[in-house]
Structures are given as structure tokens and as C-alpha cells.
């Protein structure tokens with residue numbers, strides 16, 4: 225059955241469908257970055273809420289700034305903005321159609337998006353625009369007001385191009401019209417994602433007008449959140465499984481694990497959906513949850529990604545089936561990462577780590593090693609380097625973290641241990657590849673990328689451990705290097 229509003233009633237019985245009246249939904253949220261994660265996470269929580277009979281004034285309107293997003297929009301337009309979400313692990317597979325998105329503005333049409341943002345019905349603007357979307361200087365972690373896109377938007381706020389230019393233009397309209405500002409709700413994997421979104425919005429405003437910046441600071445809410453659900457990109461494999469197992473023909477389904485988690489601060493300017501009814505945890509301070517998740521899960525992903533990539537392993541669960549990769553993760557987490565994670569209310573950290581190991585091993589989700597290797601230049605400074613900084617501060621060992629860094633460097637050289645070419649897998653690939661090539665003979669060159677390594681790159685003990693790890697990778701290869709690390713003989 226081709227997925228569409230008209231065909232909802234004739235979907236196979238094993239596909240769950242919305243029980244709410246779609247025509248009765250009204251928009252409450254504009255979402256930037258309609259990718260897979262948004263559709264497996266926020267949209268599913270809202271779908272559950274709408275199914276429970278409440279919150280029907282919080283439907284989603286999609287938005288985006290890149291031309292490339294027109295492809296996704298066209299796919300969704302053909303099926304009336306519906307998405308099939310398939311949850312899978314070894315013992316379970318289920319499919320549901322979510323219908324919480326009721327419109328998707330043309331990507332890049334800033335005027336149309338600003339118009340919608342000035343509608344009082346829109347009370348939340350949410351974001352999944354990737355770690356790289358916030359104009360953060362990686363090493364300092366601070367907003368970079370000299371970024372060309374930000375400078376351009378500051379000079380031309382009538383026709384902004386960045387997400388934050390559009391958000392700010394929308395806020396200005398609301399201020400002029402006397403409408404309560406919307407809440408900006410970041411759902412990206414960044415420590416302090418609300419702070420980072422606020423720094424970008426206020427930082428841009430400051431380039432335009434100091435009083436505007438102060439008004440944003442005093443009147444707009446940017447709650448921090450921890451978001452979690454492993455969600456790979458969609459390929460023909462997923463479309464094929466959906467058609468074969470459920471008989472649904474969906475242009476752009478989402479596959480994900482059954483697990484999902486959302487912990488958020490309860491700071492909203494003009495209300496919010498009653499997400500606590502569907503399992504969202506509202507807390508006073510999300511920082512401990514975020515730190516645990518980003519270090520153990522995202523840091524763990526980075527840990528398995530590069531050795532697996534160098535050993536030509538395709539899927540993440542295959543990486544976890546490899547005894548060396550699995551043991552590397554287990555040892556590095558327990559000896560170096562977990563000791564830097566402060567206590568989290570109601571959580572046993574060791575159990576959290578075991579859960580992560582099980583989730584990474586899920587053989588059905590089809591997550592790829594290449595996806596985990598993507599964008600290290602934006603991810604390492606958030607997922608790994610702060611952990612190294614804490615280990616150095618505490619005088620703890622960091623051999624494993626230095627090896628993780630060396631594995632990333634070795635990967636960016638652009639070939640695997642078998643000599644296979646690694647296609648560019650980072651927005652800064654050209655620079656990374658050149659630096660990784662120089663680092664082969666001069667490891668210090670890698671750590672001299674100050675925008676990525678910051679102070680950590682200047683630490684002598686770290687530099688020594690990194691150089692040792694990298695040399696081992698080049699002379700012994702990944703397998704033997706991991707074997708020695710695991711035997712405490714690297």
C-alpha cells in the first residue's frame with residue numbers, strides 16, 4: 225500500500241496508525257532539520273501524545289535552510305507528510321505511521337518561514353540541525369560571531385540564510401507585533417544545547433542591536449535537553465524491509481531502536497505539549513544526564529567507530545561482534561570515560577553503560593560504522609576531548625583516549641588497514657586528510673589543530689600517548705594495536 229492520507233484506512237493490520245483526526249490538528253511547533261532523528265524521536269513522542277487524545281494544537285510544521293532538504297520535503301509531500309517509523313531489535317519489530325507533521329515550508333524560503341514564525345499559534349521552534357549547526361568555535365565552545373554566515377545575516381536580517389538569522393527575524397516580528405516570543409528547543413547532541421542555541425541567537429542579535437540582544441536574553445527560553453534514540457539514515461535496505469515485512473510503500477521511512485529517552489528542562493515561554501504524559505522527564509538541571517549520555521554513549525560511538533572503520537567493518541553491530549572492538553569499548557569506558565561522569569539522579573552508571581553496549585549490539589537497526597565516523601571535527605570536541613581534559617586535570621591515565629584520538633587521525637588519512645579508500649566523511653575532510661598525512665611523520669601536527677584540540681593538544685603527556693598510539697597504528701595495524709592496548713602492553 226502506498227503511504228498517503230487517503231490510504232491510512234487500508235494499511236495492513238500490523239501497522240499502527242494514528243487514532244487522531246488529522247484535519248483537527250493545528251500547528252504549534254516549527255521544526256528546523258527534518259531529518260531522521262526528528263522523525264524517530266520528537267515526532268514519535270508527539271504521536272503518542274496525540275494518540276492519547278491531548279495536545280492536538282501542537283502539530284509540527286517542517287522547515288529548513290538548505291536546498292538539499294527539498295529532496296526530503298518532496299518525498300514527504302508525496303505522502304501527505306506521513307512517516308512510517310519501524311522499531312527493531314532481535315526480538316521485536318513494529319511499525320507505526322506518525323501524522324504529527326501537517327506542513328513543511330519550502331526549505332530556504334526565509335520569508336515564508338519568518339511569516340509562520342510570527343504566527344502566535346507557533347509557540348515552540350525546535351531544532352535538529354546537527355552538532356555543526358550552531359556556529360560554535362570547537363575549541364573554546366563559544367559562539368563564533370565572525371562566521372561568514374552570521375556576519376552576512378547580521379548585515380541583512382531582512383533576508384537571512386542561517387537558522388539563527390531566521391529565528392531572530394521571527395522573534396523581531398513577534399516583538400513588534402506584541403506577541404509572546406516562542407521557545408527555542410534544541411534537540412541536538414550538544415552539551416548545554418539550550419545554552420548553545422541561546423548563545424547563537426543572542427550573539428547574532430548583539431551584532432545587530434544591543435537592546436535586541438538584551439530583549440532576547442530576558443524574554444526567550446532555551447531549555448537544555450538530553451535526547452537519545454539511535455537512528456540510522458534511510459537506504460533502500462530499509463524501504464525494502466518495510467515493503468516486505470509490512471507491505472507499506474514509504475518514500476522515506478525511519479528505522480530505529482526500541483529505546484528512546486528525552487530529559488528536558490521545564491522552561492517554556494508560552495506553554496508546551498504535556499510530554500510528561502508520554503515519558504519525557506522534566507528536570508531542574510539536565511546537565512548530569514547530558515554529560516553521562518554524551519560521554520558514555522556518543523563517546524562510546526566514537527570509540528568503536530574508527531577501529532571498525534579501519535578494519536573495513538560495515539555495520540555497528542558487526543563492530544560489536546568483533547572481540548577487539550567490543551573489548552576496546554568496555555575497557556576505555558570503564559577505565560577512562562566513566563570515572564569522569566558525576567553521579568546522575570536515579571541512575572547506576574555501570575548499568576547505563578551495559579545498556580549502551582546492548583543497544584550498540586542490536587543486530588537489526590542497521591546503523592553503519594560510516595555514520596558514526598562522520599563529522600569527527602565537530603564531534604570529537606564534544607564527545608571525547610573534554611573527557612581527556614578532565615582526565616588530565618585529575619591526573620588519571622588516558623592511554624585509551626589517546627588511542628581513540630590516534631584512530632581518528634589514522635582514519636582521516638583516508639585509507640583503511642587493507643588499503644581501501646575512505647570517501648570524504650567530514651565537512652573539513654580536505655584539511656583533516658592533509659593534516660593526518662603530515663602527522664604520519666610528525667604526530668604533533670594533528671594536535672596542533674587548536675580549534676579542535678584546544679589546551680588538550682598542548683599537554684605533553686597526552687601528546688606522548690597520542691604519538692605512541694599513532695605510531696603503533698602505522699607500524700602494527702589496528703588489530704595488533706588494540707590487542708596490545710587490551711593486554712596493557714601498548
Ligand code: NAD
Pocket residue numbers: 256257258259260261262288289290292293352353354355356357358387411412413414451452453454455456
Ligand atoms: P539527518 O542528516 O537525517 O538530518 C539533519 C538535518 O539537519 C537535515 O535536514 C540537514 O539538512 C539539517 N542540517 C544539517 N546541517 C545544518 C546546518 N548547519 N544548519 C541547518 N540545518 C542543518 O541527521 P539526523 O540523524 O536527523 O541527526 C540530526 C541531529 O540529531 C544529530 O546531529 C544529533 O545532534 C541529533 N541526534 C541524532 C541521533 C541519531 O541517532 N541520528 C541521536 C540523538 C541526537
